[in-house]
Amino acid sequence: MTARGGMTTRYALPGRWARAALALLVVVALSVPLTAAPSRAATSVGDGAISTAPISGMVDAHAHIAASQAFGGALRCGEPFAPGGMAEALADCPTHSGAGHFSLLESILGGTDLPGGAQGFPTFAQWPSHDSQLHEQAYYTGIERAWRGGLRVLNNHLVANRVLCEALTGLGVSARSSCDEMQQLRRQVDYLNRMEAHIDAEYGGPGQGWFRIARSPEDVRAIAAQGKLAVTLGVEASEPFGCRLVDDTPLCSAGDIDRGLDEFASWGVSTVFPVHKFDNALGGARMDEDLAGLAVNIGNKIGSQRFWETEPCAGPDADHAQPLAATVVADGLAAASSGAPAGAALPVYPEAPLCNVRGLTPLGEHAVRGLMARGMVINIDHMGVKTAHRTLDMAAEAGYTGLVVDHAWATQGNTRRVHEQGGFVAAFAWPADATENFETGFLEQWRANTSGLSRPVDGYGFGSDVNGLAPLAEPRPSAAADPLVYPFTAPSGEVMDRWKFGERVYDLNTDGVAQYGLYADWAADVIHRAGPDRAELERQLMGGAEAWAANWERARSSAR
Numbered sequence: 001m002t003a004r005g006g007m008t009t010r011y012a013l014p015g016r017w018a019r020a021a022l023a024l025l026v027v028v029a030l031s032v033p034l035t036a037a038p039s040r041a042a043t044s045v046g047d048g049a050i051s052t053a054p055i056s057g058m059v060d061a062h063a064h065i066a067a068s069q070a071f072g073g074a075l076r077c078g079e080p081f082a083p084g085g086m087a088e089a090l091a092d093c094p095t096h097s098g099a100g101h102f103s104l105l106e107s108i109l110g111g112t113d114l115p116g117g118a119q120g121f122p123t124f125a126q127w128p129s130h131d132s133q134l135h136e137q138a139y140y141t142g143i144e145r146a147w148r149g150g151l152r153v154l155n156n157h158l159v160a161n162r163v164l165c166e167a168l169t170g171l172g173v174s175a176r177s178s179c180d181e182m183q184q185l186r187r188q189v190d191y192l193n194r195m196e197a198h199i200d201a202e203y204g205g206p207g208q209g210w211f212r213i214a215r216s217p218e219d220v221r222a223i224a225a226q227g228k229l230a231v232t233l234g235v236e237a238s239e240p241f242g243c244r245l246v247d248d249t250p251l252c253s254a255g256d257i258d259r260g261l262d263e264f265a266s267w268g269v270s271t272v273f274p275v276h277k278f279d280n281a282l283g284g285a286r287m288d289e290d291l292a293g294l295a296v297n298i299g300n301k302i303g304s305q306r307f308w309e310t311e312p313c314a315g316p317d318a319d320h321a322q323p324l325a326a327t328v329v330a331d332g333l334a335a336a337s338s339g340a341p342a343g344a345a346l347p348v349y350p351e352a353p354l355c356n357v358r359g360l361t362p363l364g365e366h367a368v369r370g371l372m373a374r375g376m377v378i379n380i381d382h383m384g385v386k387t388a389h390r391t392l393d394m395a396a397e398a399g400y401t402g403l404v405v406d407h408a409w410a411t412q413g414n415t416r417r418v419h420e421q422g423g424f425v426a427a428f429a430w431p432a433d434a435t436e437n438f439e440t441g442f443l444e445q446w447r448a449n450t451s452g453l454s455r456p457v458d459g460y461g462f463g464s465d466v467n468g469l470a471p472l473a474e475p476r477p478s479a480a481a482d483p484l485v486y487p488f489t490a491p492s493g494e495v496m497d498r499w500k501f502g503e504r505v506y507d508l509n510t511d512g513v514a515q516y517g518l519y520a521d522w523a524a525d526v527i528h529r530a531g532p533d534r535a536e537l538e539r540q541l542m543g544g545a546e547a548w549a550a551n552w553e554r555a556r557s558s559a560r
Contacts, residue, residue: 053225055221057150057224057544058461059152059548060429061153061424063155065192069191076136081140090128092120095173097119128515130511130513133469136467138466138515141501142516143516143517147211147229148492153230153232157233157235157468159188164299181240182260214231214268215267216268233267233268233270234271235272236273236382238276240280245280245304247304270376271377271404272378273381279303281363282363282367283384285384286356286383286411287320287384309357310357317355318355319354356386358387359384368395372558376402377423379403379406385414388411401423402558404426405425408427408428408445416449420454420455426461426548427446429463431474432476432522432526432528433529435476437471443529461541461544462523472514475512490520508525527541
């Protein structure tokens with residue numbers, strides 16, 4: 001599978017076998033100092049007075065704690081809460097163990113042995129783990145532990161992908177809810193409201209819990225002033241407002257966008273991805289690379305009836321390289337190909353820096369203006385270079401600073417530009433150091449993102465992407481010689497020992513970030529590994545919640 005002479009080589013897709021492979025490929029690719037925390041007697045938000053004191057604490061700028069309700073509700077095993085407690089929420093699923101639908105897929109995604117027998121509650125012998133991508137990774141007691149360790153803002157992205165949902169149903173998986181993306185988002189809003197009520201009930205009644213949904217920057221400050229966790233809402237959908245693109249024809253209108261944005265505003269949405277995994281009616285996506293690129297490109301074809309179209313990049317920023325060399329999957333598809341109709345052949349791209357030819361469309365510009373008018377923060381992660389550049393240009397022309405990259409999907413140049421234009425930057429929560437599966441460590445990325453800037457860095461965040469079909473931080477190899485020593489002092493000042501979850505005791509040094517509670521350990525570990533930069537990294541991480549909230553405040557102020 002090669003590209004010759006700078007030209008694109010194509011392999012045809014076979015029939016029924018390919019359709020099953022397509023669905024599997026799409027699923028694989030989309031995987032891609034405080035005071036002590038308050039007691040259970042904590043009070044509700046209060047009388048409405050707005051705190052002006054800076055927030056001291058960390059921000060997880062990119063999480064998916066309600067993802068169990070997305071993609072038709074059948075992709076993931078487990079939930080972050082359930083009326084029957086941990087035994088109900090984290091019970092093993094027949095579909096995800098033994099010979100179930102997702103057992104093989106789980107092993108492919110995480111490179112793990114095939115699940116079998118009892119693996120979840122109460123022993124957690126196999127999951128949650130850092131590589132259990134189809135099992136719940138954020139049970140609420142783990143979120144509570146991270147909060148006690150210093151987390152003060154958790155930005156939960158409502159997530160949706162119609163193509164993935166319909167691919168699952170095409171494989172015979174019974175969806176429990178609609179594949180319509182707006183319906184997926186609404187389902188998650190309702191679920192988070194019920195989760196908040198569940199935690200409130202445990203802590204004494206309405207408003208008493210530590211988990212509080214914040215629908216405005218003022219809410220964030222009021223919640224943080226009580227030392228509680230402000231949970232904000234973002235949207236990461238591939239076809240927001242129904243803005244699908246089919247053969248270059250948009251299936252949404254400016255009116256659809258306006259109505260969708262108004263609905264987002266009614267939920268109190270803070271941040272929005274105009275573009276996610278696939279090209280849509282708003283703009284072009286930043287392309288995945290290697291096998292993931294092949295798979296997501298197939299998803300792009302299913303969604304838009306076209307594969308990605310590329311051109312040489314005009315500057316140093318480039319979208320990811322595409323699948324260039326032969327792979328087992330690609331060669332299998334090629335071998336099974338025969339006489340596919342025009343436009344149904346897999347593209348292979350030349351080995352060169354490439355950019356998506358699609359930029360921000362007129363409807364995309366309308367959406368960006370609508371986001372600015374409503375004071376929502378625009379997330380440029382997943383935008384192709386041309387789409388991101390035009391979006392950043394529009395924000396600069398309007399003097400609008402409500403911009404964010406939150407899990408290291410933008411180019412280095414665009415990431416730095418977001419910061420210099422007044423926005424907020426976070427990076428994916430990699431292990432502190434590079435590992436076999438993580439070529440870049442969190443510290444390396446932090447130093448790259450924060451050095452040589454003209455604007456000071458007041459706060460920096462991490463994006464867990466928990467429940468986002470992404471592997472969490474695995475144990476760093478250097479832990480054998482330089483471990484995180486237990487008990488440790490968390491950034492909040494609280495002393496914490498190894499986390500007991502059910503019958504299992506987790507240790508970051510050997511388990512990595514196996515589930516959300518380990519982010520308290522992870523934060524202490526990256527600070528420990530920063531060496532002479534420890535004090536500066538801790539200052540920036542503990543300034544993350546304030547910088548994130550201030551960014552949203554500036555956006556809201558600009559819209560008024």
